[in-house]
Amino acid sequence: xxxxVFRQTLPILFGYLPLGTAFGVLFATQLDYAWWVAPxxxxxxxxxxxxxxxVSLLAANAGLVExxxxxxxxxxxxxxxxxxxxGQFRGAGLRKLYLIFGLTDETYSLLTSRPRYxxxxxxxxxxxxxxxxxxxxxxxxxxxxxxxxxxxxxxxTGIEYALVALFIVLTIEQLKALGDSVPMWIGAxxxxxxxxxxPPAHQLIGAIAIVTVALLVQxxxxxxxxxxxxxxHV
Amino acid sequence: MSENGYLMAFIAVxxxxxxxxxxxxxxxxxxxxxxxxxxxxxxxxPAAVMALLATVFLQRSANWSAxxxxxxxxxxxxxxxILHLWQxxxxxxxxxxxxxxxxxQQTGILGS
Numbered sequence: 523x524x525x526x527v528f529r530q531t532l533p534i535l536f537g538y539l540p541l542g543t544a545f546g547v548l549f550a551t552q553l554d555y556a557w558w559v560a561p562x563x564x565x566x567x568x569x570x571x572x573x574x575x576x577v578s579l580l581a582a583n584a585g586l587v588e589x590x591x592x593x594x595x596x597x598x599x600x601x602x603x604x605x606x607x608x609g610q611f612r613g614a615g616l617r618k619l620y621l622i623f624g625l626t627d628e629t630y631s632l633l634t635s636r637p638r639y640x641x642x643x644x645x646x647x648x649x650x651x652x653x654x655x656x657x658x659x660x661x662x663x664x665x666x667x668x669x670x671x672x673x674x675x676x677x678x679t680g681i682e683y684a685l686v687a688l689f690i691v692l693t694i695e696q697l698k699a700l701g702d703s704v705p706m707w708i709g710a711x712x713x714x715x716x717x718x719x720x721p722p723a724h725q726l727i728g729a730i731a732i733v734t735v736a737l738l739v740q741x742x743x744x745x746x747x748x749x750x751x752x753x754x755h756v
Numbered sequence: 757m758s759e760n761g762y763l764m765a766f767i768a769v770x771x772x773x774x775x776x777x778x779x780x781x782x783x784x785x786x787x788x789x790x791x792x793x794x795x796x797x798x799x800x801x802p803a804a805v806m807a808l809l810a811t812v813f814l815q816r817s818a819n820w821s822a823x824x825x826x827x828x829x830x831x832x833x834x835x836x837x838i839l840h841l842w843q844x845x846x847x848x849x850x851x852x853x854x855x856x857x858x859x860x861q862q863t864g865i866l867g868s
Contacts, residue, residue: 529847532847532850533846533847533850536850536854555763559763559767562767563767563770566767566768566771567767567770567771567774568774569774572770572774573770576766576770579766579770580763580766583762584766586765586766586769589766589769589770589773590769590770590772590773591773593769593770593773593774594773594774594776594777597773597774597777597778598777599777600774600777600778601777601780601781602781602797602801602805603778603781603805604778604779604780604781604782604785605781605785605794605797605798605801606797606798606799606801606802607798608781608782608785608786608789608794608798609789609798611782612786612789618782622775622778622779622782623775623778623779625778627809630802630805631802631806631809634802634806635802635806677862679858679861679862680854680857680858680860680861680862681854681858682817683817683829683832683853683854683857683858684850684854685813686810686813686814686817686829686833686853686857687832687833687836687849687850687853687854687857688846688850689806689809689810689813689814690810690814690833690836690837690840690849690853691836691840691846691849691850692806692810693803693806693807693810694837694840694841695846696802696803696806696807697803700799700800700803702800702803704800705800705801705803705804705807706803706804706806706807707807708804708807709803709804709805709806709807709808709811710807710808710810710811712804712808713807713808713809713811713812713815714811716812717811717812717815722816725812726808726809726812729808729812730805730808733801733804733805733808734797734801736804737796737797737800737801737804738793740796740800741792741793741796741797744796745792
């Protein structure tokens, strides 16, 4: 089972190692703290863009309230992820805390896209391992980057594209599982609008806000058309 | 506050803020799991979010000021789509797309 979990998380490995390393290098070159603070942040914060932002906040000696607001706003897209996993995580006990803690973009992608079977405890166990594997890759990347500085041996330029490829593959998988391409077009269009109107730092949350509004409108239309049909049948 | 005190407080605050964004839906919607609206969002949100993430990160990995704008990321992206529709082997699609992107970036053959 661990081998199949490992296989599922391989694209994350290729994405998280170089990105974590990039964070570590940035951390080591911009700040004067001990190297192990970088993997420590990977362990307790565990957010890619958030940690990169944290480097500039640390360098600027930002106030703690400011830190809270900035980190919350930057990660606000996570507010929507749990909605798809409420039922799946129910009854997972202590593990649930870690499953929620580890809900990054990439882990969310894997957990909502993989096939599931009846035995919920077993599925939660797999979710737990996927989350754990992913965080290990991230923490190792953070440590490597902070230790190596910029003496990277092999030219890994572009390897982080693994995450883009993963998102494309998962979009296709979602499309096949749903049998409905409307949500996909809503997502792509929302991304397009957000990229045209917003600065890069706010594009993801802006796009997810647009998607949510669009899905709410879709929900209302389905409801009213159902209500209309029922009314006609009466 | 000492320098290390500040660092530890900083990390704690950043960790709490990040965890808060992840735990809030579980705190506020746990009792409404069966509500049709939550079910609707739970069903359609992943597909929409995945398409959104793919679009945004694809755009960010491309060089739009090259002679052939964006092709350095769009060609590997198209390769991923075609391979995946054909073979439906996730690792193969991802590995081929990533390798082709790395070759394009490192050799600069598309003028990027």
